[in-house]
Amino acid sequence: MIEYAGGLISLAYAAALGLLVLCSIDRNRTLSLLEMSALSYGIGLGLFAWEMLILQMAGVSFTLPNLLVPVTSFCVVFYLAFGRAKAVKNVAMKSKAPPPRPWSPKSSVKSITEISFFCAIGLELTHVFFRAMMKPMEAYDAVAIWALKAKAIYLSQSLPISFFQNKDYRISHPDYPLLIPLVESYVYTFSGHFNDFVSKLIFPFFFMACLVVFYSALRRIRLSRLESLVFTFFLASIPHFAVHATNGYVDVVVAFYFSSGFLYLYLWILHDNFVFLLISAALTALAGLTKNEGVVLCFVNLVILGSALFHRRNGYTNKIAWRCLISYVVILCAVLIPWFSFRTSLVLYNDVINRRTILAAWKWENLKRIKPILYQYQAQFFGPKNWNIVWVLFFGTIIMKPKRLITGDIKYILLTLTLIFCAYSTVYLIMPFDLEWHLRTSVSRLFLHFLPIIVFFLARSYVEEGKTNSIPVS
Amino acid sequence: MRMTKLILLTWLIVWVFFLVRPFLLNKSSLVEYVELAKGDFETRRTIAYGTDFYQFLKFCKDRLPGDSRFQLVGVEREAVDRVRASYYLYPRLHSEKPDYILVYKTPRFIQKNTTLFASLDQESFILRYEEDQRR
Numbered sequence: 001m002i003e004y005a006g007g008l009i010s011l012a013y014a015a016a017l018g019l020l021v022l023c024s025i026d027r028n029r030t031l032s033l034l035e036m037s038a039l040s041y042g043i044g045l046g047l048f049a050w051e052m053l054i055l056q057m058a059g060v061s062f063t064l065p066n067l068l069v070p071v072t073s074f075c076v077v078f079y080l081a082f083g084r085a086k087a088v089k090n091v092a093m094k095s096k097a098p099p100p101r102p103w104s105p106k107s108s109v110k111s112i113t114e115i116s117f118f119c120a121i122g123l124e125l126t127h128v129f130f131r132a133m134m135k136p137m138e139a140y141d142a143v144a145i146w147a148l149k150a151k152a153i154y155l156s157q158s159l160p161i162s163f164f165q166n167k168d169y170r171i172s173h174p175d176y177p178l179l180i181p182l183v184e185s186y187v188y189t190f191s192g193h194f195n196d197f198v199s200k201l202i203f204p205f206f207f208m209a210c211l212v213v214f215y216s217a218l219r220r221i222r223l224s225r226l227e228s229l230v231f232t233f234f235l236a237s238i239p240h241f242a243v244h245a246t247n248g249y250v251d252v253v254v255a256f257y258f259s260s261g262f263l264y265l266y267l268w269i270l271h272d273n274f275v276f277l278l279i280s281a282a283l284t285a286l287a288g289l290t291k292n293e294g295v296v297l298c299f300v301n302l303v304i305l306g307s308a309l310f311h312r313r314n315g316y317t318n319k320i321a322w323r324c325l326i327s328y329v330v331i332l333c334a335v336l337i338p339w340f341s342f343r344t345s346l347v348l349y350n351d352v353i354n355r356r357t358i359l360a361a362w363k364w365e366n367l368k369r370i371k372p373i374l375y376q377y378q379a380q381f382f383g384p385k386n387w388n389i390v391w392v393l394f395f396g397t398i399i400m401k402p403k404r405l406i407t408g409d410i411k412y413i414l415l416t417l418t419l420i421f422c423a424y425s426t427v428y429l430i431m432p433f434d435l436e437w438h439l440r441t442s443v444s445r446l447f448l449h450f451l452p453i454i455v456f457f458l459a460r461s462y463v464e465e466g467k468t469n470s471i472p473v474s
Numbered sequence: 475m476r477m478t479k480l481i482l483l484t485w486l487i488v489w490v491f492f493l494v495r496p497f498l499l500n501k502s503s504l505v506e507y508v509e510l511a512k513g514d515f516e517t518r519r520t521i522a523y524g525t526d527f528y529q530f531l532k533f534c535k536d537r538l539p540g541d542s543r544f545q546l547v548g549v550e551r552e553a554v555d556r557v558r559a560s561y562y563l564y565p566r567l568h569s570e571k572p573d574y575i576l577v578y579k580t581p582r583f584i585q586k587n588t589t590l591f592a593s594l595d596q597e598s599f600i601l602r603y604e605e606d607q608r609r
Contacts, residue, residue: 003515134510137561138522144557151564168569171557197515230482237489388488393481462478 004133006191007198011041011205013068013190018044020075024083026275038212039279041205042256046286046335047071049182052159053338061157064189117229124236125208131246132204137196142248147196148172150184154194164346175348177339179289180250200248207245210256211236214452217263218459221270231459240386240444241451250290251448257287258297259452262416265301266456269308269409274324277305281328285335292350293424293449298332300419304412352431361430369435373428376439386444394454397461404461413457420450523562527555527578530598531562534576537592537600543569548578548598575601 018040022031031039051071052062060066137147149172152163164174184199191198211232218228235241245252261284268276284301287294305328309321316324381391398405398414405414424446431438497504510518520528538544544566549555559576560568574591577583581597593599 130511134507134518135522136515136519138554138558140554140557143554143561148557148561148564151561155565166567168567169560171560195515197518234485237485239492384488385492388485388492389481 003191003195003198004201007187007195007201010187010190011045011201014044014048014186015041016044017047017071017075018042020079020083021047022279024079024081025278027083028275030273030275032216034212035216038209038216039260039283041209042260042286043282045183045186045202046179046257046282046289047075048186049179049286049289050335050338052182052186053178053342056159056342057338062153062185062189063157064192067186067189114226114229117226117233121211121229121233121236124233124242125204125211128207128242128245129201129204131243132200133197135197135200135246137200137248139247139249144171145173145176146180146250147184147199147248149174149178149181150188150199151194151196153178153181154185154188157189159342161346164348170351173351174346175292175343175350177289177291177294179286180253200246203245203248203252206253206256207236207242210252210259210452213256213260213263214456217267217456220267221460221463223459223463227459227462231455231462234388234390234458235452235455238386238388238390238451238455241448244445244448249445251445254287254291254294254297254449255452257283257290258294258301258449259456261285261287261297261301262304262450262453263456265304265308266409266412269412274327277324277328278331281331282335285332287449288332288336289339292353293446295336296423297420297449298336300416300423302328302332303419304416307415308412352433353427357430357432360432366429369429372436372439373425376443380444380447387447390451390454390458393458397458401461410457410460413453413460416453417450417457523555523558527558530576530578530594531559533592533594533598534559534600535563535566538563538566538574540565542574543567543572544574544576545569545572546576546578547583548580573603575603577601 015037019036021043022036022040026036048067048071051067055062055066055070137143148169149163152160156163159178163169180202183202184196187199187202188194214235215228215232218231219225223231241252241255261280261282264276264280264283267273268280280301284298288298305325309316309324380387381395405411428435428439506521510521513521523531534544544563546556546559546568549559575583575585575588577597577599579597583601585601587604588601589604591600591602
């Protein structure tokens with residue numbers, strides 16, 4: 001257990017820094033403590049990965065003081081400058097709030113069901129943590145792509161250029177974004193030794209953070225506590241989602257960053273709170289820093305932002321609309337540029353999607369691929385072993401309420417899902433390698449990236465129209 | 475409301491079914507869970523990588539110099555064991571121009587210009603390229 005303590009402290013430290021940043025941004029305390037803690041975990045770890053890329057550009061090695069001092073100083077100064085004064089004021093205001101309502105038998109009866117679902121989520125979480133902690137990094141991509149790089153970074157205390165350019169290690173895809181290898185190496189550096197059982201803790205915590213953010217978003221669209229718990233349980237109990245939080249693959253991490261990024265963008269569309277937009281931009285950008293697909297997902301959220309601004313052009317002045325768009329783009333660029341500049345400096349290119357494959361892809365015969373792609377999609381949709389009945393419910397909802405889906409705010413969810421399906425399907429249409437193999441090995445994992453949005457879509461469809469006014473998270 | 479309850483019930487049934495099914499189909503998986511829970515890090519890695527292969531990897535790690543380059547024989551090209559070996563043995567590098575050949579469960583393997591460097595047993599051993607043939 002002592003071995004795990006170092007890892008846990010390193011993650012808690014990153015989360016604490018993330019919390020400082022969030023407190024500085026969210027000066028009116030729009031976010032609840034629960035969602036703030038979940039978001040701070042993702043943002044804190046993202047901060048460390050981003051800082052390491054900057055340190056690499058500056059030629060500074062990744063020793064523990066070099067890792068901790070700059071980012072800690074930045075977060076503390078940022079908090080002192082922007083966050084603290086307002087926070088003290090808010091605490092003072094909260095102390096004057098009326099006491100909570102007294103206990104009533106009715107709410108107690110209700111709470112038995114709530115407790116049951118809470119326990120079921122707890123059971124899934126325990127199972128996920130247990131499975132993650134029981135085994136070292138051992139799954140194929142977890143080892144070949146992510147953990148190997150993390151070990152190389154940790155041992156060389158920098159991004160080892162010779163390793164990234166070593167042709168014998170092409171299998172580790174040196175062009176893939178480095179958030180997870182950097183975070184794993186941070187955990188090793190903080191703990192003082194290499195232990196991949198400990199770094200595996202990163203993933204179940206992302207799973208947990210994803211559930212917390214998801215639950216909070218449901219509360220914000222006016223679902224009751226019980227309803228929110230039920231839908232959160234739906235998400236937690238999808239076998240494929242839970243399994244991928246235990247094996248060292250990064251798809252659950254992408255799911256957290258992208259889905260949370262989308263959910264806060266959606267909440268911004270509903271509530272017009274600028275803090276949501278800033279959080280959405282940061283989380284979406286970190287999805288791009290986690291996996292190449294994340295960059296596509298950044299564009300998807302940008303398109304959604306653009307279309308929301310366009311639809312509301314009467315409600316905004318040009319100045320506000322541009323401020324929103326520019327803020328979003330600036331945050332995306334600020335987070336992603338250090339990685340792309342490093343990648344460009346090494347002349348690394350993607351082996352699946354690059355200029356050559358794109359130019360070679362525009363052939364009519366590639367359309368024949370639609371059949372195997374659709375076949376593989378339907379194999380997933382009707383596979384309860386991996387997905388329970390989530391896809392059946394999703395398509396059932398679309399078929400049963402087609403008109404409602406193109407009106408109101410729900411259209412943004414559907415547009416997002418459509419764009420992702422189109423983008424991922426296009427990649428399968430043009431990729432130069434064995435399509436069948438790629439479909440077999442990757443489709444189910446790509447679906448994970450937006451799975452929380454699928455469940456959110458179900459929840460949103462369940463909510464009665466007109467219920468989505470601004471409400472605080474309880 | 476009835477529809478909602480039906481959906482919820484179906485979801486719960488499918489959830490419980492696929493949660494319990496692996497243990498019913500393969501009772502040894504429950505035993506493995508217990509072993510994993512009881513075991514230390516070494517035991518858990520042994521279970522995850524397989525006893526023989528992990529023993530071989532530990533043997534190679536002990537014997538190979540930290541900056542050496544190796545090639546692995548006896549493990550299929552696409553097998554997960556190959557990437558586990560690269561990972562576990564790093565910073566020793568897998569290379570097309572190796573200093574050492576790690577032979578796993580291939581008793582009659584012969585390679586020109588090599589000598590036996592160390593052996594775990596009759597089937598698994600390390601060959602070293604002669605000085606002038608390296609890289």
